[in-house]
Amino acid sequence: MTELLEAVLAVLAKYSLVTAFAVVGATVWFSYLISDRLTRGRLHGSAIAILMGLLLAYVGGVVTGGKKGIADIEVLSGIGIMGGSMLRDFAIVATAFGVRMDEFRKTGISGIVSLLAGVVVSFIVGACVAFAFGYRDAVSLTTIGGGAATYIVGPVTGSALGASSEVIALSVAAGLIKSMLVMIMTPFVAPYIGLDNPRSALIFGGLMGTTSGVAGGLAATDPELVPYGAMTATFYTGLGCLLGPSVFFLAIRAVV
Amino acid sequence: MVIYGTALLSGCLIAGVVAGQLLGYLVGVDKNIGGVGIAMLLLILISDRLQRSGRIQPPTRQGILFWSSMYIPIVVAMAASQDVLAAVKGGPIALIAGVTVVLISFALVPIISRIGKADLEMTKSKTLSAKDEP
Incomplete structure (x- = not known):
């Protein structure tokens, strides 16, 4: 019996990406079932599926102590490939197919404004919170500010400035919290912030910046809005990495 | 052929990411700046032009639309590996x-x-x- 189990596990591990398709498919099916039966469609199936994904990731982290959520369990390592940046970016670009060019042209300026506002606000808020918790050196303040932008901007800024590993870990955690909150909360707040058209989706992407958060949040709100939000969000991390160790560091050092 | 659509999509993503990397290099950060965004713009421009001239066949569209419809499952997998x-x-x-x-x-x-x-x-x-x- 255990031999059979081992043989099955070996197959699952060998065909890891195929296993991932099956597992994710089952998760999505179950989520839509819950959405239908328990919430009568009020809570969107994809929102539940994303929540289940995060829950699985937590379980994976607790069980294995690794950093890649459920993908750290060997037979489920294909989920890491399926949800990794390669296929994620591939699918995001595919959502742009059929989008009309004038939608982007119309919102060009506000897209840029939202990007700058998003990066600036994140750094300021992150630095203020760090200040409130007793950090006084410009390097730590800028690094945690970067973490409030995205979980990539934080460590990139921190290592460029030579921040301590404790501060860098904090900045990553802040960025992860942000990305998860955006995934979970977007469908709920969407009606209150007018997030129902391509224009506001583009602005939303620029303000939030976290590609995974925006990707998940908009998918759970209205899949038609995904390409608009994703478009601006993909510029955010690069912009943050550019401005963080330079402009923001100098500005924060001048203040403290 | 379905692969034409998928190949077009791949070409756009690669070109966009290379452009984003170059942009990052030019401004002095070793990070990709907007690579995916540039790829999206490329795909919109090219597919718009192909559609206007009627040179995009239904199977070609399917090669792109399949990946677009895989988006939510991929995002679920992404959430599960955070x-x-x-x-x-x-x-x-x-x-x-x-x-x-x-x-x-x-x-x-x-x-x-x-x-x-x-x-x-x-x-x-x-x-x-x-x-x-x-």
Whole structure:
């Protein structure tokens, strides 16, 4: 019996990406079932599926102590490939197919404004919170500010400035919290912030910046809005990495 | 052929990511700046042109649409491979920083939408209510 189990596990591990398709498919099916039966469609199936994904990731982290959520369990390592940046970016670009060019042209300026506002606000808020918790050196303040932008901007800024590993870990955690909150909360707040058209989706992407958060949040709100939000969000991390160790560091050092 | 669509998509992504990397290199950060965004623009421009001249066959479209419809499952897989444990363990600073920045950013969405809209209305010199937006 255990031999059979081992043989099955070996197959699952060998065909890891195929296993991932099956597992994710089952998760999505179950989520839509819950959405239908328990919430009568009020809570969107994809929102539940994303929540289940995060829950699985937590379980994976607790069980294995690794950093890649459920993908750290060997037979489920294909989920890491399926949800990794390669296929994620591939699918995001595919959502742009059929989008009309004038939608982007119309919102060009506000897209840029939202990007700058998003990066600036994140750094300021992150630095203020760090200040409130007793950090006084410009390097730590800028690094945690970067973490409030995205979980990539934080460590990139921190290592460029030579921040301590404790501060860098904090900045990553802040960025992860942000990305998860955006995934979970977007469908709920969407009606209150007018997030129902391509224009506001583009602005939303620029303000939030976290590609995974925006990707998940908009998918759970209205899949038609995904390409608009994703478009601006993909510029955010690069912009943050550019401005963080330079402009923001100098500005924060001048203040403290 | 379905592969033509998928190949077009791949070509756009690779070209976009290379361009984003170059952009990062030019401004002196070893990070990709907007690679995916550039790829999206490329795909929109090319597919728009191909569609106008009627050179895009239904199977070619399917080669792109399949990946577009795989988007949500891929996002679910992405969520399942996040370091949720680290986020939960980050403690109060990470939590408060994350929550505050998300709340403020949400609140800014309608404000920035309004700024841009005012400009749009002035340039078009006609009044559009929010409902008229597509």
